[in-house]
Amino acid sequence: MCLLLFTCLTAAQEKSYYFYHPEIQSGTELAFNPLSVLVSGSFDILRNGTDSRDVFDQPYRTGMSNLWENLTHPVSSVKAYGSKDFFANEVLNLKLDPNSSQFLANYTLHVLGNGMQYVKMAEWYDHHRYPYPKLWSLATTLSYQYMNEVLENGAYTGANVDPIADMWIFNPIGFTLFSTAWGKHFFSQTVPLYDWSPPAYYNPANREILNTGQQYATKVKLGSSRYAFFAYWGVQTLFGGCYRLDDERSLSLGVGSMVYHVEEHIMGNGRARKMTPDTIQAIGLFYDVNNSLLASLYLSGKRYEHIRLDVYTGMFKSGRFSPGIFAGYGEWDKLQLGITASWSPIGVVGNLK
Secondary structure, eight states, X not given: OHHHHXXXXXXXXXXXXXXXXXXXXXXXXXXXXXXXXXXXXXXXXGGSOOSOOBTTSXXXXXXXXXXXXXXXXXXXXXXXXXXXXXXXXXXXXXXXXXXXXXXXHIIIIIIIIHHHHHHHHHHHHHHTTOSXXXXXXXXXXXXXXXXXXXXXXXXXXXXXXXXXXXXXXXXXXXXXXXXXXXXXXXXXXXXOEEEOOOOEEEETTTTEEEXXXXXXXXXXXXXXXXXXXXXXXXXXEEEEEEEEOSSSEEEEEEEEEEEEEEEEEEETTTTEEEEEEEEEEEEEXXXXXXXXXXXXXXXXXXXXXXXXXXXXXXXXXXXXXXXXXXXXXXXTTEEEEEEEOTTOSEEXXXXXX
């Protein structure tokens, strides 16, 4: 009986997952857990050049009230916005106009990124022996998405169709796609997706939270060579190449753009609004081990964090101590340095003048 119990426990510990890899004890894989995802996902929008990153100075009550009104009355909100405009801006259009391409993020973030993350979170709960891991994952995913939509709504009152598309159309598509055997296999083997979200940091001096958000990556091998196609997306969208240094370590370089501000356009005599992203050029260098991100260097032209360096736990060790390190420099924030740990969902950062 003892031997049977030991065998069952060992099998559970060695259970293979599609996206979650508990055997990797460094980088983004080690940092992945429900608390870190809740913090990073809930405050994702604050890195888009919002008026304030002060977590205690946000119109939560107005945001929650207006978000609830739109999610519970989606038809009237879409009519106020315009049904044709809703489909073109939030679902699909064939224009090459950047001001009309915000629908692309619904596919890359909500269908692919959040869909993968939903399964990975369920695998995390399963590995840690929570009952009903899919329900726990669904609750975690919807919680941070709801809070991020609250912050994105801000102090605005009126028809807001962005959360309608996100939560009523594209989230269910992503959850369904990645619940299929084909979806899990394709996006873990053929076109593998990785969660390379940065660790969040809190500045107690100004009560701001920064470095939040969800970022995803893929590396598609080019034949039997050491090279692979590389893509990295979220607020930053970069494309480039990956070079495999050996069987475990890789360097990736991507160039592209990042969203540094979201512009609000009031429509329909003040009854609805349209949000369009403002972008700027960017470049990123990434170092990973077994597809778990250990360090990233990011350069952009935005007025905060021209340069950003993230070093994840596991990159440097001193005995049992292995901190994560953040360094950023920008025209507005000047030099910032932060430190975090794998067991903490958020690190601490300060300004150096």
